[in-house]
Amino acid sequence: MGLRERKKAEKRQEIAENGLKLFKENGFANVTVAQIAATASIAPKTLFTYFKTKDDIVFYNEDELLSLIRHLIQQQTSIGNIWPAYQTTLIHLASQGDLWRDMNQLIKLVVTNETLQGRLLKMWSAYEQTIADTILAKHLTDHVTAYIFANQLVMPLRFLFTQDISTAQEWQTSTIQLLNNINHTQSLLVNEFN
16 A cells, blocks of 8 residues: 555544544534544545545444455355354454444444434445355355355344443353354254254
């Protein structure tokens, strides 16, 4: 990454951090683009060269987790290996205190605002599509199974995003319990249909 791209990325990060701080202190609906721009020492018009909308600031790093999931899938040689690797990854991520503290702040913002709730649903839909496309690109399964599996991978994330959990330990415990429940439900379904 060249100097210009690095400076632009740093400014984007600064804008996002300032915006999130303002949203946390004042609520999403009560913060203007002009206020966010002022904290980053730029004009409101310039802010829109970094973010198209105010809610883009809230979701500025929405692709990071998706990139991790795509990378995980690309490392697998069979569809059967994805779920165990995914569970291990989620449990590991749940132990990262800073990550989940940030997630908890994001959750609190999203649940209080309909615009952000809608944006979150669009994000999950994009996750499912991208994950299915990644599975298909690896030729690990057929079209229908890829979409069902993508939905299965996103479901725990959707559930975890509804939880108001404050510590990394609570995140890890909740993640493990959720994954155990999913595994148990899958076993019940397999037994029911056999």
